[in-house]
Amino acid sequence: MIQLFRKIRQKLLTDLPASKAGNRVTRYLAYAIGEILLVVIGILIALQVNNWNESRKMKINEQAYLLSLKEDLQEDIAFNKRNVLSRFEKKVEALKIGKAYYQGNYQFQDTVLFLNTLGYGGVFGRVVWAFKKNTYNQLLNTGQFKEIENDSLRAVIIDYYNLLNTLEESGENKETGYIKYTNSLRPFNREDTVNISEFDQKLFLSKVKTEEFYMLLNLELNLAYDIKNKCLVVNERAEKLIKLIEIQTDK
Secondary structure (H helix, E strand, O other), rough: OOOHHHHHHHHHHHOOOHHOOOHHHOOOOOOOOHHHHHHHHHHHHHHHHHHHHHHHHHHHHHHHHHHHHHHHHHHHHHHHHHHHHHHHHHHHHHHHHHHHHHOOOOOOOHHHHHHOOOOOOOOOOOOOOOOOHHHHHHHHHHHHHHHOOHHHHHHHHHHHHHHHHHHHHHHHOOOOOOOHHHHHHHHOOOOOOOOOOOOHHHHHHHOOOOOHHHHHHHHHHHHHHHHHHHHHHHHHHHHHHHHHHHHHHHH
8 A cells, every 4th residue: 555655656746847846856855755654654554453453362362261251150150059059958858857856746767768868968068169260360360351351341250259269268167067976976988878887876866866966957057058048149140240241252
């Protein structure tokens, strides 16, 4: 394009009548000014192209990071559903059976099944959150968080991961002691959960009727409700963030 402008300018100068073209100095001066203008135009075009390339590169990076964040969020949701929400009702039912037995409102037919049911009451009782924060940490550690151009979206992302950090900190050392107590009454073998010796059965049953065990049942129920509610909050926030990410990536 610049070459075209240069040819046009040279043609205009050479085609000027002698009376209008002026002397040779005027011609060279006009030529020099034209060259400067062409250089300036060339620089401006190059800058514009460079800015466009940088903008396109940033957009590609943003898309990649957002899609990766979306995958992390989906894994968080799946983790909560798989490890807590899908097992919550059965856990609560097991703990309530233990309370009913203590109160004299429940009679079991199968001793081993009953004791294993009480054992299930300790599921997800050790509060270990395993949220996926790889992409977020990478954005922070590499200084690439600025690649996400939407300020509002950045703020929501920060709020979400602040929530996860708070949950992880609050979950430390929050075990009620229910798991330790039930495991102390009979060995727990994941490959053979059915067999409990007769001696351990008698010991377990004697402890189920104690006030100590009843209080542990209540503590474990409280913990179960607390963990469930936190999972629901996380999943709700994650789903909203996923929708915002989809809006941004569809632009």
